[in-house]
Amino acid sequence: MKVILIGFGIIGKGVINVIRKKREYLKNKYGMDLKVVAICDRSGAAIDDNGLDLELALKVKEETGKISKYPEKGTSMPIVEVVKSIEADAIIEATPTNIESGEPAKTYIIEGFKSGKHVITANKGPLALYFNELLSYAKKHNRIFRYEASVGGAMPIINLAKETLAGNEIIKIKGILNGTTNYILTKMEREKLDFDTVLKEAQELGIAETNPHQDISGLDTAAKIVILANSIMNMEVTIKDVNIEGITKITPEALSMANKGGYTIKLIGEVSENKLEVGPKLIPLDDPLNVKGSLNVAMLNTDLAKEVIVVGRGAGDVETSSAILSDIINIYLKNK
Amino acid sequence: MIILDLELKDTPGELIKALTPISKMGINIHSVIHLREKKVDGRIPVRLVVGDLEDKILNEMINKLEKLDVTITKVNTSIRKRDIDLVVIGHVVDTDIRDTIDRLNKYGLVIDLDLSMPDPFKESSARMKIIVDSEKLNDLYNELDKLSKEKNLLFIKSF
Numbered sequence: 001m002k003v004i005l006i007g008f009g010i011i012g013k014g015v016i017n018v019i020r021k022k023r024e025y026l027k028n029k030y031g032m033d034l035k036v037v038a039i040c041d042r043s044g045a046a047i048d049d050n051g052l053d054l055e056l057a058l059k060v061k062e063e064t065g066k067i068s069k070y071p072e073k074g075t076s077m078p079i080v081e082v083v084k085s086i087e088a089d090a091i092i093e094a095t096p097t098n099i100e101s102g103e104p105a106k107t108y109i110i111e112g113f114k115s116g117k118h119v120i121t122a123n124k125g126p127l128a129l130y131f132n133e134l135l136s137y138a139k140k141h142n143r144i145f146r147y148e149a150s151v152g153g154a155m156p157i158i159n160l161a162k163e164t165l166a167g168n169e170i171i172k173i174k175g176i177l178n179g180t181t182n183y184i185l186t187k188m189e190r191e192k193l194d195f196d197t198v199l200k201e202a203q204e205l206g207i208a209e210t211n212p213h214q215d216i217s218g219l220d221t222a223a224k225i226v227i228l229a230n231s232i233m234n235m236e237v238t239i240k241d242v243n244i245e246g247i248t249k250i251t252p253e254a255l256s257m258a259n260k261g262g263y264t265i266k267l268i269g270e271v272s273e274n275k276l277e278v279g280p281k282l283i284p285l286d287d288p289l290n291v292k293g294s295l296n297v298a299m300l301n302t303d304l305a306k307e308v309i310v311v312g313r314g315a316g317d318v319e320t321s322s323a324i325l326s327d328i329i330n331i332y333l334k335n336k
Numbered sequence: 337m338i339i340l341d342l343e344l345k346d347t348p349g350e351l352i353k354a355l356t357p358i359s360k361m362g363i364n365i366h367s368v369i370h371l372r373e374k375k376v377d378g379r380i381p382v383r384l385v386v387g388d389l390e391d392k393i394l395n396e397m398i399n400k401l402e403k404l405d406v407t408i409t410k411v412n413t414s415i416r417k418r419d420i421d422l423v424v425i426g427h428v429v430d431t432d433i434r435d436t437i438d439r440l441n442k443y444g445l446v447i448d449l450d451l452s453m454p455d456p457f458k459e460s461s462a463r464m465k466i467i468v469d470s471e472k473l474n475d476l477y478n479e480l481d482k483l484s485k486e487k488n489l490l491f492i493k494s495f
Contacts, residue, residue, distance in 0.1 A: 253452045254425045257452055258463070258492070261421055261423075261463050280490075282422075282494040282495075
């Protein structure tokens with residue numbers, strides 16, 4: 001199987017590391033010879049139809065910051081041209097999320113389908129804004145579209161709902177879908193520290209981004225809720241339809257108050273037929289949704305299996321790459 | 337059989353207080369189950385199973401229990417009352433807490449209030465428990481939304 005990787009940042013490098021680590025495993029278990037025939041970043045691309053030397057690609061990126069500096073095979077060819085002209089079975093789209101326009105990821109995904117490639121993405125932006133449009137391209141070109149890594153990182157939720165729980169009607173999904181806010185609220189609760197202090201510490205530790213707006217305002221969770229609503233519950237909604245409240249007003253006193261009543265406070269995203277909401281909620285201390293640190297958790301209410309709960313790591317390069325790898329394997333097995 | 341879910345204060349004598357009028361009405365009590373593991377905020381859910389009753393007698397029994405301040409949350413599968421726990425963040429006192437409670441009491445009953453004011457010039461926090469008839473739940477939520485906008489208060493609700 002030949003793949004093109006678009007985006008060589010934290011997630012892209014994580015994907016390459018996971019492929020390196022699992023190469024023999026994939027051969028032995030699935031008979032799959034996985035070749036990365038192109039890696040793209042802002043500088044251009046490295047292209048080799050026989051498969052790139054992944055260790056060398058990582059070294060070049062580490063030393064120069066530019067994949068186009070890859071010896072002999074490096075090029076300044078624009079990403080869209082790589083997607084259109086290089087022969088491959090699938091593209092792995094791992095560029096940074098743009099929640100306002102979904103670009104440039106949206107273009108790469110569409111061009112991928114148009115050029116006959118399956119698409120795997122970890123990118124919330126285009127999914128939250130243009131899910132049905134992207135899906136229509138996949139259908140039109142008879143290609144597979146997989147996006148497990150876009151919600152909950154390593155925590156399996158989309159494929160769990162669509163495949164493992166096939167036959168069940170999903171009535172409601174609620175959960176913690178943002179690890180940064182969970183880390184902040186957990187730390188505030190345990191150490192009685194105020195929001196700004198914990199946010200600063202989380203930024204220093206690399207848990208929160210330098211610009212944490214999308215996380216703490218609830219926008220990131222809202223994007224994920226929209227993806228779940230559209231992909232699992234067949235709704236046609238966008239991020240504008242979500243009622244959003246973030247966690248910036250939460251105080252340590254409020255957390256203590258909640259604790260006295262047998263609750264904690266968590267930023268919960270919820271989707272059901274009548275509700276599309278993100279906001280802080282009181283969660284009973286003994287509830288399965290009360291997971292600590294930067295963990296993610298989701299509860300799916302179904303008609304047959306009733307409540308199903310998944311917990312997992314919602315971020316991290318290797319963790320997110322594990323979801324991407326599961327999508328690669330799924331596509332390979334479906335086309336074997 | 338009729339299944340009633342009650343909520344009792346976790347103090348001695350509360351269960352006897354609830355069972356006495358039922359017994360005096362000659363109603364057959366099949367079982368009483370304390371759901372201690374589900375205790376929230378000092379109140380213990382109790383499940384009561386009684387023999388079949390005519391609607392008139394059932395309503396009479398419910399009225400008697402409610403007069404004794406016993407909360408009946410569910411009769412068979414029909415949810416009658418809901419407990420809503422809230423944490424409120426903002427200038428809870430300065431925005432006239434009496435008015436906030438009065439407006440919530442139009443749709444439910446605020447039965448518990450706890451206030452934390454770490455600094456008189458900073459935002460405070462309050463914890464409330466409200467008992468509300470199921471059919472008035474949406475009205476209560478609408479009032480919370482109005483109060484939130486008018487008084488810049490954040491109401492964090494339980495599910």
